[in-house]
Amino acid sequence: MGKNNLKPKGLLCTYAAGVLYERYCELKGAEAAEICREFEIIVRASAKLKPTGGSLCFPTKEREYYLLEFSYQAMLHELKDFVIYHELAHFFLDVGGVPIPKNSSLEYWEQEAWCDNFAFAMLLFRFGHSLVGDANYEKFFRSGEELVGADKRDGDIGIRLLVYCEVAELVYSSGELPPLFRLAQEFLKK
Numbered sequence: 001m002g003k004n005n006l007k008p009k010g011l012l013c014t015y016a017a018g019v020l021y022e023r024y025c026e027l028k029g030a031e032a033a034e035i036c037r038e039f040e041i042i043v044r045a046s047a048k049l050k051p052t053g054g055s056l057c058f059p060t061k062e063r064e065y066y067l068l069e070f071s072y073q074a075m076l077h078e079l080k081d082f083v084i085y086h087e088l089a090h091f092f093l094d095v096g097g098v099p100i101p102k103n104s105s106l107e108y109w110e111q112e113a114w115c116d117n118f119a120f121a122m123l124l125f126r127f128g129h130s131l132v133g134d135a136n137y138e139k140f141f142r143s144g145e146e147l148v149g150a151d152k153r154d155g156d157i158g159i160r161l162l163v164y165c166e167v168a169e170l171v172y173s174s175g176e177l178p179p180l181f182r183l184a185q186e187f188l189k190k
């Protein structure tokens with residue numbers, strides 16, 4: 001029986017939201033690469049991943065450290081950061097007792113949503129937006145749990161970024177799109 005079965009489903013989701021909120025409070029404002037250094041996670045670019053993809057490899061007998069990968073096609077600094085924050089969320093959940101569920105199970109997509117929301121909170125904080133606090137953290141980290149599939153999740157990230165840009169009334173006067181718009185485009189590309 002896996003750890004997941006020890007807690008009723010709703011309780012595990014609430015617990016996971018709490019784990020991520022605690023890490024957010026502790027680390028908000030920190031660069032993704034800085035956090036990886038702090039936790040001794042090795043980061044590298046991979047030729048195997050799609051531009052918005054990432055992966056977290058657990059320590060093995062031969063390799064004692066966690067290895068975090070982003071796509072070498074992730075040219076945009078904000079995209080790289082988003083992906084790294086997302087993978088860091090998997091790491092924090094794992095060390096907090098919520099292991100990554102089997103690929104493509106419903107629980108897997110739920111965890112994907114939690115990790116995307118962690119990435120949102122961390123990245124947007126660096127742009128001056130606080131999305132999450134004591135009053136809304138469970139609702140915030142669990143939003144989008146019902147979205148199954150990589151295409152659905154990417155589309156949702158893109159659209160939410162556009163909404164945040166609009167709320168923040170970002171304008172582009174310099175001739176170049178603001179980074180969060182460009183990040184949204186990456187997720188909305190087909």
Ligand SMILES: [Zn+2]
Binds near residue numbers: 086087090112115
């Ligand atoms: Zn993930």
